[in-house]
Amino acid sequence: EDQVTQSPEALRLQEGESSSLNCSYTVSGLRGLFWYRQDPGKGPEFLFTLYSAGEEKEKERLKATLTKKESFLHITAPKPEDSATYLCASQAGGATNKLIFGTGTLLAVQP
Amino acid sequence: NAGVTQTPKFRILKIGQSMTLQCTQDMNHNYMYWYRQDPGMGLKLIYYSVGAGITDKGEVPNGYNVSRSTTEDFPLRLELAAPSQTSVYFCASLGEVYGYTFGSGTRLTVV
Numbered sequence: 001e002d003q004v005t006q007s008p009e010a011l012r013l014q015e016g017e018s019s020s021l022n023c024s025y026t027v028s029g030l031r032g033l034f035w036y037r038q039d040p041g042k043g044p045e046f047l048f049t050l051y052s053a054g055e056e057k058e059k060e061r062l063k064a065t066l067t068k069k070e071s072f073l074h075i076t077a078p079k080p081e082d083s084a085t086y087l088c089a090s091q092a093g094g095a096t097n098k099l100i101f102g103t104g105t106l107l108a109v110q111p
Numbered sequence: 112n113a114g115v116t117q118t119p120k121f122r123i124l125k126i127g128q129s130m131t132l133q134c135t136q137d138m139n140h141n142y143m144y145w146y147r148q149d150p151g152m153g154l155k156l157i158y159y160s161v162g163a164g165i166t167d168k169g170e171v172p173n174g175y176n177v178s179r180s181t182t183e184d185f186p187l188r189l190e191l192a193a194p195s196q197t198s199v200y201f202c203a204s205l206g207e208v209y210g211y212t213f214g215s216g217t218r219l220t221v222v
Binding site for chain 2: 004032034036041042043044045046049087089091095096097098099101102103104
């Protein structure tokens with residue numbers, strides 16, 4: 001069964017304290033691995049898509065990486081405005097193009 | 112360009128009542144999805160559509176119905192609301208570049 005597991009469930013960082021969020025996935029025929037940011041009361045907002053092992057993408061203080069079993073979201077020198085829930089999702093092959101989501105990591109960055 | 116628009120934002124229903132959650136997208140996307148998000152459970156797929164006139168069940172379809180008469184609209188119908196349907200509902204459409212675009216959600220409480 002296709003599954004996505006994120007860890008930790010919650011993470012509290014001091015401003016400037018770098019860290020990484022983990023996303024482990026088991027999926028048949030991975031088509032893409034997605035990262036989203038979700039702020040309270042809002043819908044998920046697209047961050048990155050990774051398609052193959054070894055791929056990396058960066059946006060400001062965020063960098064996403066992908067292996068055959070895991071993806072990491074590295075946060076470098078975070079700021080309070082980076083506080084949000086970060087969601088990981090896998091997209092399997094097939095006609096539906098549906099995403100399977102992890103339960104997310106709630107990140108709090110304190111000034 | 113409005114993206115994905117959901118209405119209403121909030122709703123309280125009594126047990127046994129019915130309602131329709133509206134979802135409209137203006138990006139001419141063929142694929143559309145309805146997810147529900149419960150605390151600690153991640154996003155679960157309710158129904159999806161690969162184009163006008165074509166819909167299919169996701170992981171948790173019981174108690175819901177959908178229709179897709181146009182490319183733009185993908186309403187979700189709740190018949191005989193139950194407390195277990197208390198959740199936040201997200202509609203999404205799938206594009207080529209940015210993957211899923213989500214609406215801002217409908218927070219539904221069944222009492």
